[in-house]
Amino acid sequence: MRIVVLTKPVPDPAAAEHLGPDGRVDRTGGNVINGNDEYALEAALKLVETHGGEVTVVAMSPETGRDVLRKALAMGATRGVLITDPALAGADWLSTIRVLAAAVREMEFDLLLVGVDTSDGGAGLVPAGLAALLGLPYLSNAATIEPVDAGVRVNRITATGFETLESATPAVIGGTQALGAPRYPTLKGIMGARSKEVAVRTLGDLGLDPATVGGAAAGTRVVDLRRPPERGQAKMVRGPAADVAREVVEFLAARGFI
C-alpha cells in the first residue's frame, strides 16, 4: 500500500504570537507537525506495518519545514517531499490546493491522507478541495481506515455516530484525532531518519507559474487585524467548600442561571 500523508508545519499552538505585522502568518518560529496530520501519519504507519508498503510525507512551507519532515521520517515515514519557493509566501487556499495537487500528481499512491483541519489557520478546506482538483473519491472525517477488496473503507464521524463509507482507490481521506495517538520517534528512528531522502520541489519543478499561485495571486486580503477585547480578571474564590459553594451559587443566581 502506498500512502501519501500531508504534514503541514504549524507554529507551536502553545506559543504566543503568530501573525506578522503584514497580517500573514509568521512562520519563522518553532514549527510542529499539525496535530491532525500526526494522527493521519500514525494511521498510515500502522496500515503499512500491517499490509506492507510505504509512506511519503509532504509539506509545503519555507525551508524551516524540513524539521517537521525529519520528525515524520523519525516516526517511520519512508521519504519526505518539501515544496518550497519564495513566491509561495502569502499563498491563499486556492493556491495551496493547486500546488499540493501538482506535487501529489507526480506520485503514485493508493491513499492520500490529509488532516481535517489545522491549528494555525484551521480552515479545514484543503482535503475536500484537493480531492476535487485531483478528481478522486473523498472520504472525510475518518475515525478508522481499512483496506477492503474494492478499495478502502472509512468510518466517518457524524453528529450522531458514524457513517461507513467505501470507495475505489486511489482516494483522499480526511484524518481526525479519532485515528489514534501518534507514536514518539525512537532513538533508532531518529538515527534512521538521517539517511532518508527529503526531495525539494519548487514551483518551477512542479511546472507552476508564480504569477498564478502564491502571494501574487491571492484572492483574499486582510484589511484589519486586532486583539480581541479582554475578558477582564477572573474573580478568585477560595476557602472551605461549603462557603465557596454558596458564593458560586449566589454568583450564578445573580446572573440568572438559577
Place this chain on the structure above:
Amino acid sequence: MPGGIWVIGQAAAGGGLARLSSEVATLARALGEAGGVPVSGVVVAAEPAALAAELAGFVPRVLAVTEPALAASAGATVVAQRVAALARTNAPNLILTGADPDGRDIAGVLAALLGWPVLANALNATWGPVGPRVEISVFGGKQFSTSEFTAGRGVITVRPNAVQAVAQTPAGSVEAVQIADHLALPGVRVVGRIHEQHGGAAVEDARIVVAGGRGIGGPDGVTLLEHLAEALGGAVGATRAAVDAGWIDYPKQIGQTGKIVKPALYLALGISGAIQHKVGMQTAETIVAVNRDADAPIAEFADLMVVGDLFEVGPAILDELRTRRG
C-alpha cells in the same frame, strides 16, 4: 440572479435543516440587505421539499434540486457538484455554508470546482467597498482579522453559534430545479450508518454546559458532572483529555477538534484551559472554573475561578443548589 448571495441548506444528521444553516441564512440575509443584493437558498437532496421549505423560513427564495444519487452516496461532493453547476449558469458572487464538517466538505469541493477563493470560519460579515468584509478569529482567538475577497467573489464558511438565527415573515418561495449533468467526480458509497445513543442533550445546543477535564479523574467525576448538569438544566461537555481517557464520548468534546459552543454559562471542572479547548468555548457569556491550580490558564479567561478540589467543591455546589430549590 447574477451577483447574488447564496446559502446552502445543509441537512442535519438526524433529519431536517441543520440549525447552523438557519444561522448562515440569517447572516446572508443581513448581508444582502446591507449590500442591496438578492439572497437565495439552495437545497440539494434526494427529497428536497421539506428541507427547502424550512430554509425558506429564512431567505426570500430557495432553489430545490432533487438528487437521487444522494440516497446512497456520501453527500458533500454530490451537493457541491450540483451547486457548482447552478452557479455557473446563475452567476452568484457569494456562496455561504456552515463551517462544520459537512459545510467544510461542501465548501472545499465547491470552491475548487469554481476556482473561487474562500474566507473560512466567519464570525460575522458586513458590507464593504468590494463586497463583504468578513470577521474571522484566528489562532484560537488570540487575534481577530477582517478580510475581503480581492475580486468581491468567493465562498464563505460560517462558524456554528456565531450568529443568532432569526426567521423572516412571510416565508420565501421555493422553486424546483432540475440538473441533468453527469456527476464528474467519483462517488463514495454509504454502506452503513451507526447511530450512537449519546445520553443527555447535545452540547452545542445547550444554554448551560458543565464540562469536565482530566481533573475529573474517572467515572465518579463523570457522575458528578451529570448531577451538576441535571441540577442546572445543562448538558455535559468534555476536554480531549477526558475523551481520550474514555470517560466521556467524543461527540461531547469541546474545542478545536470538537464542538464549538456558545452557552450562556460554561462551568469547567478540572480543566486547565489549553488553547485547543479554549477555541471551542471562549465565547461563552459566563465562565466559571473549578481548579486546584490557581495558575491554570483558564484563570485568564474565566469570570469566576474557584481554587479548590472539584471533589469537595462540586458536591458542595450540588448540595447548595438542592437546598435552594428545597
